[in-house]
Amino acid sequence: MSRLQDFRLPDLGEGLTEGEILSWSVQVGDTITLNQVIVEVETAKAAVEVPSPYAGVVTRIHAEAGQTVDVGAPIITVDTDPTAAPLDVPAPAGSDRAQEDLALTEMVPRPPEDDAGPQGALIGEVGANGRTATLVGYGPRSVTAKRRPRVDAPAAPAPAGASPAAPPPAPARVSAQQVGQSAAVRAGGVTVLAKPPVRKLAKERGVDLAVLQGTGPHGTVTRADVEAVVARTGAAAPELRSAPEPAPSYDTAARETRVPVKGVRKHTAAAMVASAFTAPHVTEFLTLDMTPTMDLRSRVQAMPEFAGVKVSPLLFVAKALLLAVARNPQINSSWDEDAQEIVVKDPVNLGIAAATPRGLLVPNIKDADQLSLVELARALQSLAETARDGRTSPSDMAGGTITITNVGMFGVDNGTPILNPGESAILCFGAVRPMPWVVDGEVVVRQVTSLSLSFDHRVVDGQLGSQFLADIGRVLSDPATALVWA
């Protein structure tokens, strides 16, 4: 074994071709031990500390920090027997040492200025050192892929099958090969840059990308470049032009998404059909000035009883509805088709339509008419949180007697709600907005909303429905009414 050992940069991580020297922790003349960390190298995968495989004295460092070194190139030389006779530094010509040095010189990576080729090369281009720039780092050298000679291979490198009578086979083969490859490599080996759809277009039109001067970024050949050539030369493979591909028919079905109907969606659909086509719906509307209620809301929210409780406009709408139910008890009833009876309900189980992760659900607040305002506020808050968490249970949804749907929270004015099956009325609460409103003959800005009430005309006549809706409106327009009715 030679005294002088070169440590060549290993493949530090499965298929790497090079690494950058980050820093040396030793210098020429240092005595190092086996497995002592000598250098930090960064590869495409990791920055790693490399331990020395040799113990001895460092005689040469082949690559400085910042240099990128090919895998297999020596990075350090270690004298493994430094106590022996000193080395002849300029080795005698013709000795093994000289040959070794020659081999080393060949393997030493070029200094950065000579290596500008690959650094400056664009993706896909072959740099001056014969390597192709890839997206991540540089691929292996592509210049000399030597084949191992076969025992019985022909002496001359004539291609098999080539006619010996054909005198100039070489140029012909080269051009054929060029066309056959991809017709997209310029002289000099640079790959033409073009996006795949443009390549496809060029192929269809019979345009050779290699002859085009691209106008896109970095000389990329664009669709316009190809089309310009086609317009100028009429280039197009005749067979392609005479037999164009049939235009794709407009297939609507292919662009549709079909969602299976199940779960809450299925239930909602069945309930809405049942309700809409059994109960004759009438819908009435009322637009009103809600400013006094909105003022009251701020005052109530500040009261100690409501600390930590959300006071929403919906709370007052619910309270107004409950007060109106007390004055018009027949609105809180259902139609019994089989018994041919109207069932007037004593408890008011107030349903709130809720958009939840599972879909539309209508949980209700049991005996809502028995609750104080703060209890009602808490019940609304709890119902909302339960629904939002997807924890609404079937019992939460059973036994409703009347419902509110709050479409105002989506910013819309109003709608014509469909009854929750088994109930006779549903109130729709629209958005509250600042709007012009006439007060004492003057137009002023007030907090205005609109309510709509759908009711089952089998149970509720226009008079009852109108009184009920008007009562709700009275409470919201003048909350003092609540004191009078309570």
Place this chain on the structure above:
Amino acid sequence: MPDATALTEPPIPSSPAGEVPVQLLTPEGERVSHPEYDVDLTDEEYRGLYRDLVLVRRIDIEATALQRQGELGIWAALLGQEAAQVGSGRAMREKDFAFPTYREHGVAWCRGVDPLELLGLFRGVSNGGWDPQEKRFQLYTIVIGSQTLHATGYAMGVQKDGAVGPQADGSEGEAVIAYFGDGASSQGDVNEAFVWASVYNAPVVFFCQNNQWGISTPTDHQTRIPLYRRAEGFGFPGVRVDGNDVLASYAVTRKALDDARQGQGPTLVEAFTYRMGAHTTSDDPTRYRLASELEAWKLKDPLERMKSFLYKQQIADADFFAELDADADALAARLRAGCLQMTDPAPSAMFDRVYAETTPLLQEQQAAFEAYSAGFADAGAVH
């Protein structure tokens, strides 16, 4: 009012009590007791366990260096997991069978596999190298988690052979142990193995080294509950052990193996530990985890606590440690020399172990391949 635009995920359930790992040796080297698990070893055995820990770490360090020097294609370091592997490996009886991943160098050591065989595999000159039947240690499995199914199937075979429970020769039956990691716990294979082992009451111990990282994926991206609690859902016991405590790892695994060999069915052991190094030599953990985490785990080092225990209890003296260091260096030197001497096998050797007995088609292919290889002008110079 519910707002469709403000949906939130359900809250993560809080971690339950009882996930404190079984521990018999604190990071400071104090012996503590546990109501269910204990060990009572001789001084010789205590020293033996520490010797294993030191030698296994030395094997690992040398192999990592050899990879950095280009002598191995890749290496999966076990640094930090020595106690979990040595503890569980030494808990096995002679006839017990282990199904490892590719990181069980410590278990391989305990089963008597020459570390050089491991290096041959990672150098790419062999496909395994040891006789799994002789060592009762299956070949390394690279595919994540699949060995848990192999182990479960093997354990069901042990069961069908009647090798569970008291034996005619007076022994207590055989058990199987499957090694895997926290990352593999998310694999379908592992969950299927749990189902089969549970339903058939197979004599298998699932030994999960939770080293906190599945390459760059932290454990909280693998599970919302402590891993050992997964077992409950499959219907067998799970236990979390301090994987940096060789004594606790030994005690818990021994109990689980004994349960299995006596017909009590499977156990999931979660050895709570930490991968101190990279996932493999191709990985750079500084890109995804904080140095502070590493520093915190350094204080729980499995070797240091055992060394401290041996010193304090006067089980070992300075001479013992000096000798052990010399032995470790000698082992490393042997590995290095042996690794550098390994030669590439002949290309046609790839036909040798496709099947236990070769087939006519295979022989034909081998002959054709050899004729092709011999057709080069420099044939014979290669290989």
